[in-house]
Amino acid sequence: MTESKQVISAVVENRPGVLAHISGLFASRGYNIDSLAVGETENPLYSRITVVARGDEAILEQIRKQLAKVIDVIRVTELSGQNFVERDLMLIKVNAPAAKRGEILELAEVFEGKIVDIGVKHIMIEISGPEQKIEAFVELVRPYGIHELVRTGRVAMLRGVSGRPARAAESGEEKKSKN
Amino acid sequence: MRSGAAVLVEALRQEKVDLLFAYPGGSVIPIFDALYDAPDIKLILPRHEQGGGHMADGYARACGRVGVVIATSGPGATNLVTALATANFDSVPLVAITGQVKTKLIGNDAFQEADITGITRPVTKHNFLVRNVDELGHCLTAAFHIARTGRPGPVLVDIPVDVSMAKTDVPLPTEVHLAGYRPHVEGNLRQIRIAAEAINQAQRPVIYAGGGIIISGASDLLRQLAEKSNCPVTTTLMGLGCFPGRSPLSLGMLGMHGTFYANYAIMESDLVVALGARFDDRITGDVTKFAPGARIIHVDIDPASISKNIKVDIPVVGDARLVLEKLVELVHFVERRDWLARIEGWKKKHPLTYSSGGLRPQYVIEQLDEAAPDDAIICTEVGQNQMWTAQYYKFKIPRTFVSSGGLGTMGYGLPAAIGAQLACPGRRVIDVAGDGSIQMNIQELATAVQNKLPVVVCILNNGHLGMVRQWQQLFYKSRYSGTILEGNPDFVKLAEAYGALGRRVTEAKDVRGALDEALASGRTYVLDFVVEPEENVFPMVPAGEAIDRMIGGMT
Ligand SMILES: Cc1ncc(C[n+]2csc(CCOP(=O)(O)OP(=O)(O)O)c2C)c(N)n1
Numbered sequence: 001m002t003e004s005k006q007v008i009s010a011v012v013e014n015r016p017g018v019l020a021h022i023s024g025l026f027a028s029r030g031y032n033i034d035s036l037a038v039g040e041t042e043n044p045l046y047s048r049i050t051v052v053a054r055g056d057e058a059i060l061e062q063i064r065k066q067l068a069k070v071i072d073v074i075r076v077t078e079l080s081g082q083n084f085v086e087r088d089l090m091l092i093k094v095n096a097p098a099a100k101r102g103e104i105l106e107l108a109e110v111f112e113g114k115i116v117d118i119g120v121k122h123i124m125i126e127i128s129g130p131e132q133k134i135e136a137f138v139e140l141v142r143p144y145g146i147h148e149l150v151r152t153g154r155v156a157m158l159r160g161v162s163g164r165p166a167r168a169a170e171s172g173e174e175k176k177s178k179n
Numbered sequence: 180m181r182s183g184a185a186v187l188v189e190a191l192r193q194e195k196v197d198l199l200f201a202y203p204g205g206s207v208i209p210i211f212d213a214l215y216d217a218p219d220i221k222l223i224l225p226r227h228e229q230g231g232g233h234m235a236d237g238y239a240r241a242c243g244r245v246g247v248v249i250a251t252s253g254p255g256a257t258n259l260v261t262a263l264a265t266a267n268f269d270s271v272p273l274v275a276i277t278g279q280v281k282t283k284l285i286g287n288d289a290f291q292e293a294d295i296t297g298i299t300r301p302v303t304k305h306n307f308l309v310r311n312v313d314e315l316g317h318c319l320t321a322a323f324h325i326a327r328t329g330r331p332g333p334v335l336v337d338i339p340v341d342v343s344m345a346k347t348d349v350p351l352p353t354e355v356h357l358a359g360y361r362p363h364v365e366g367n368l369r370q371i372r373i374a375a376e377a378i379n380q381a382q383r384p385v386i387y388a389g390g391g392i393i394i395s396g397a398s399d400l401l402r403q404l405a406e407k408s409n410c411p412v413t414t415t416l417m418g419l420g421c422f423p424g425r426s427p428l429s430l431g432m433l434g435m436h437g438t439f440y441a442n443y444a445i446m447e448s449d450l451v452v453a454l455g456a457r458f459d460d461r462i463t464g465d466v467t468k469f470a471p472g473a474r475i476i477h478v479d480i481d482p483a484s485i486s487k488n489i490k491v492d493i494p495v496v497g498d499a500r501l502v503l504e505k506l507v508e509l510v511h512f513v514e515r516r517d518w519l520a521r522i523e524g525w526k527k528k529h530p531l532t533y534s535s536g537g538l539r540p541q542y543v544i545e546q547l548d549e550a551a552p553d554d555a556i557i558c559t560e561v562g563q564n565q566m567w568t569a570q571y572y573k574f575k576i577p578r579t580f581v582s583s584g585g586l587g588t589m590g591y592g593l594p595a596a597i598g599a600q601l602a603c604p605g606r607r608v609i610d611v612a613g614d615g616s617i618q619m620n621i622q623e624l625a626t627a628v629q630n631k632l633p634v635v636v637c638i639l640n641n642g643h644l645g646m647v648r649q650w651q652q653l654f655y656k657s658r659y660s661g662t663i664l665e666g667n668p669d670f671v672k673l674a675e676a677y678g679a680l681g682r683r684v685t686e687a688k689d690v691r692g693a694l695d696e697a698l699a700s701g702r703t704y705v706l707d708f709v710v711e712p713e714e715n716v717f718p719m720v721p722a723g724e725a726i727d728r729m730i731g732g733m734t
Contacts (some may be wrong), residue, residue, distance in 0.1 A: 012359075017308070058486065058490075062487060065483035066482075069481070069482075071304070071305040071325060073359050118487050
């Protein structure tokens with residue numbers, strides 16, 4: 001079977017220990033996780049976890065099922081193959097001597113980056129967007145020298161509206177089966 | 180207003196818990212104190228928390244109700260870990276209550292603090308750390324609900340000592356709604372129809388039934404399905420007792436130490452009907468070579484079990500009993516004369532056999548099968564003793580075989596037998612043990628004696644850690660590294676020291692008499708059968724081979 005990447009989104013109880021549980025599950029079963037992002041949802045009782053996982057279809061299916069099996073996980077949705085928006089946010093500190101500064105600022109502008117800090121020798125840029133865009137930018141500025149780089153990991157959301165707004169747990173995404 | 184400990188007692192009463200296993204310590208004294216005023220809840224004191232955990236497990240397996248165990252914080256809680264993992268692997272409903280240090284001290288490396296919810300997360304179905312007494316009732320009701328429903332399993336509730344003492348007037352909920360927990364129990368009817376059609380069409384079908392049949396109470400339906408559709412049945416270790424071993428359709432157990440005919444039938448089948456079983460590697464051997472010509476139906480309550488180890492053609496997610504109720508209606512009788520004749524041929528040609536001469540452990544099990552009543556509960560330890568019991572004892576009734584299948588926990592059998600005996604006071608309970616395993620929780624003889632339990636321990640004493648010695652003999656040139664048990668105690672004297680009865684048996688002719696005497700004694704009884712020291716369990720599939728590559732035990 002061929003390897004592929006999948007974006008999986010899970011709504012979980014917003015409670016201590018839940019993230020540890022899920023990351024422990026990935027570690028103990030040896031799943032390959034590219035990124036994992038967590039944050040509160042519109043309902044403070046719930047958090048949303050976005051996982052980018054890699055593996056063949058059998059493994060990806062296991063990841064979804066094992067996630068759904070966790071009692072504190074309310075709903076698991078596989079976004080790949082559906083119409084969704086994904087974003088990754090990066091802060092990048094690029095080496096920027098006076099002579100090169102103009103070029104870098106231009107690149108940042110093309111990528112709709114924001115300049116968030118400027119020093120004598122460096123520029124810090126904030127960029128968000130889909131993964132390819134972020135990675136393309138990194139490659140373009142690499143020749144100037146990268147001091148530091150940090151990324152949030154991917155967050156993602158389906159387009160359109162399904163279900164009632166406030167009751168996230170009951171909206172009509174992939175039904176969760178439990179045992 | 181009442182204390183957290185009183186809420187716990189309320190929750191136990193609501194769940195109709197009349198018996199629990201509890202070992203005290205600083206952080207659970209308030210709970211023990213509350214139990215002191217609850218004479219309707221009998222407190223059994225094990226001699227080790229692991230023993231207490233296995234007792235609750237044996238209790239649950241024997242009678243199907245949730246077992247309850249209580250331990251103190253720190254070492255008391257960590258001593259429960261093996262018992263929780265054992266129960267988790269075999270889907271046994273348990274609720275474990277642990278004490279915890281005061282909420283203020285959590286995370287400070289306080290005396291007898293252990294992060295038990297962190298430690299047990301991978302080996303429980305779920306766990307709770309209760310930080311506020313107002314939440315305690317909800318957590319307890321949820322814990323019992325989660326433990327008992329869906330695919331059952333152990334749930335741990337960690338209660339800091341100040342939470343046990345704090346007062347609350349929040350009423351105990353009779354039920355709870357958990358957004359993330361809605362077990363799938365009804366199978367999809369369309370899938371069940373497809374499964375029935377596949378069974379009706381199959382030329383060479385085999386039903387492969389596991390512990391799920393016993394847990395869901397589907398044994399009668401399994402028999403109806405097998406007889407109505409005329410399909411042979413093989414069971415896993417955990418499935419023993421779910422199908423009558425003496426039925427002509429029975430193939431006995433499959434897998435690493437399964438019968439020749441069960442493994443051959445699977446390998447030549449055109450349809451495997453897996454019911455409440457999970458394609459463990461001890462069953463499938465080399466998965467890529469398992470049942471090469473067969474389509475696979477898999478009925479399981481756990482969606483994550485399906486297509487985990489083996490690609491399934493017709494999955495049905497649901498409770499085995501509810502699915503079988505519908506499936507039985509939809510299948511019809513098919514003659515399959517050639518297939519059944521072929522199986523009959525294998526049975527005649529390759530029955531389970533062993534050599535004669537001396538005192539053979541297999542003979543002891545055969546005699547036990549004759550001596551014990553049909554409803555006797557047979558617990559085992561782990562190793563050769565467990566496999567010989569599985570092979571030579573003909574289980575007739577569900578919940579009569581109590582053994583650690585998934586985790587393979589040595590030291591499980593004796594405490595589990597104590598739990599089973601407390602669950603079923605009128606029945607005979609026997610622990611078939613090895614001389615290695617029995618020493619892992621032998622202290623529980625005191626618990627058996629204190630509670631006047633007529634548990635009979637049959638030690639198949641071969642002077643070795645037999646199963647490991649067997650692997651060393653077969654695959655490591657008989658280099659017996661660390662498997663010779665020199666310095667064993669005199670088990671008869673040991674039994675007597677605990678206040679139990681004991682008897683040593685060295686000759687085949689005395690086996691039956693000794694068993695009859697022990698079973699009739701009404702006392703905790705240790706039988707020390709001094710058996711052939713280097714007997715092996717055959718047939719055997721070497722680990723990782725296809726299951727028809729069996730060695731040994733063929734005539
Ligand atoms: C707690 C634990 N430790 C180690 C093992 C590995 N193990 C499996 S079988 C076995 C030997 C068991 O010896 P004994 O109890 O004498 O039984 P026999 O095989 O001789 O019947 C061992 C050490 C285990 N299953 N459980």
